[in-house]
Amino acid sequence: MSSHLPATVPPAPGGGEDGATGDLVLAPAAPPGTERLVADLREEVSRLIVAELERLADALAPDSDGAGRRRPGGRPVDRVVASLDLADAVRAAVHDAAGDAVRAAVAATCDRLADALEGHAAVADGVAVLSVAVDVTGTHAWETVRRRTARAGAFVEERVRRQLRDLLRGVADGDLAATVRGRAAEIGDDYGRVLSGLEIPQARRDGVAAVAEAADVVAATRWRASDDCPHAWHARMDGTVVDCGDPFVVPAVEGGDQPGAYPRAVFAVGADEPFGCRCAQDLVLAADVPTDVRELRGWDGVDVDCRVTDRQYGVWLDHARDGEDFAALLARIDAEYSRTRAAETFCNGSKKQLYGWLAEYGLK
Incomplete structure (x- = not known):
């Protein structure tokens, strides 16, 4: 081949x-x-x-x-x-x-x-x-x-x-x-x-x-x-x-x-x-193989090593552009949104969670 x-x-x-x-x-x-x-x-x-x-x-x-x-x-x-x-x-x-x-x-x-x-x-x-x-x-x-x-x-x-x-x-x-x-x-x-x-x-x-x-x-x-x-x-x-x-x-x-x-x-x-x-x-x-990798957990033989939390994955899944990982997405969010609006849009209003993510990825 x-x-x-x-x-x-x-x-x-x-x-x-x-x-x-x-x-x-x-x-x-x-x-x-x-x-x-x-x-x-x-x-x-x-x-x-x-x-x-x-x-x-x-x-x-x-x-x-x-x-x-x-x-x-x-x-x-x-x-x-x-x-x-x-x-x-x-x-x-x-x-x-x-x-x-x-x-x-x-x-x-x-x-x-x-x-x-x-x-x-x-x-x-x-x-x-x-x-x-x-x-x-x-x-x-x-x-x-x-x-x-x-x-x-x-x-x-x-x-x-x-x-x-x-x-x-x-x-x-x-x-x-x-x-x-x-x-x-x-x-x-x-x-x-x-x-x-x-x-x-x-x-x-x-x-x-x-x-x-x-x-x-x-x-x-x-x-x-x-x-x-x-x-x-x-x-x-x-x-x-x-x-x-x-x-x-x-x-x-x-x-x-x-x-x-x-x-x-x-x-x-x-x-x-x-x-x-x-x-x-x-x-x-199989036709029913999920496109959400989190749902592949439990399929025999498949190991899923998520490098982000489930919440971060959900944000990435809903908002990432093609080829954009979570770090790149977070950097774009920080550049395009005020932190108050970013917390409301992506973190259920929690600035503590947003600032935690920014610190985790060196963006704070």
């Missing part, structure tokens, strides 16, 4: 029980460090696979007879290949990296939501600061990440085992070890590239989906297709809005390279075919 896009745009079409939605909150760009997560996971998966293939190559090498001489034969190929042990290590690496990606996406999305809420309420700096923090561990999106990463290790182990069997079919006993060593780096990098390119971007989108589930202020989500997404059928989803908790239904399309069975229901953008997908999942604020 382009970094210059604003946090919110005009109301989104569709969604909700009656078709009404609030402001659209654009999904955040990739959080800082995302490229590093992809590179690190690629390197770690490759390292794990290469190390395991080196172990198998040692097992396939001709055995020593104990007197420094070599004897041909080695261990049976099928038994060595069957001993391949990658599932747990790869699962742990993918789980940790995807978890980091989800957490980074959740933090960035919460920041984007807080900015959107401040814009929705037109809150000036110095009047109130909003923050959003949600627990996503009970969400469907988080569980999806957990299940997907749990399968990754077993998937890689079985695929590498099958690849080894094909690779070594017909290879002479004396060449088995060299054949495995000669392909180890290529095999490791292939799986590292695929897993990192699939898991980290999808974990980011899952993080956004998890915030949508967990945050009271979000009512719906929208699929925003990317012009450079390689999956042509994702373009059909562009602009689709669904209520939080409801899935996107990706349609079947004629021709192309759409894999598997479609239509397919997914709860996060891109989850039907995540590899290479560059689409984004935007959030739609």
Whole structure:
């Protein structure tokens, strides 16, 4: 997503029980460090696979007879290949990296939501600061990440085992070890590239989906297709809005390279075919999100840090000009009104309160 896009745009079409939605909150760009997560996971998966293939190559090498001489034969190929042990290590690496990606996406999305809420309420700096923090561990999106990463290790182990069997079919006993060593780096990098390119971007989108589930202020989500997404059928989803908790239904399309069975229901953008997908999942604020930040107190996940008293906030809300915080408003009042009239107009006739405010902001 382009970094210059604003946090919110005009109301989104569709969604909700009656078709009404609030402001659209654009999904955040990739959080800082995302490229590093992809590179690190690629390197770690490759390292794990290469190390395991080196172990198998040692097992396939001709055995020593104990007197420094070599004897041909080695261990049976099928038994060595069957001993391949990658599932747990790869699962742990993918789980940790995807978890980091989800957490980074959740933090960035919460920041984007807080900015959107401040814009929705037109809150000036110095009047109130909003923050959003949600627990996503009970969400469907988080569980999806957990299940997907749990399968990754077993998937890689079985695929590498099958690849080894094909690779070594017909290879002479004396060449088995060299054949495995000669392909180890290529095999490791292939799986590292695929897993990192699939898991980290999808974990980011899952993080956004998890915030949508967990945050009271979000009512719906929208699929925003990317012009450079390689999956042509994702373009059909562009602009689709669904209520939080409801899935996107990706349609079947004629021709192309759409894999598997479609239509397919997914709860996060891109989850039907995540590899290479560059689409984004935007959030739609609930239509009843208040414009008075004081009324956001009590909404789950939203923290309101008012920098002024409720009375000062009410004066600011009723009388401030665009972009004017309470200090600027008070300075303008002091310049344009006599203090007697200012007390009557803004402080219910209390000069004590007015002078207290002026002293608080260094204007007395």
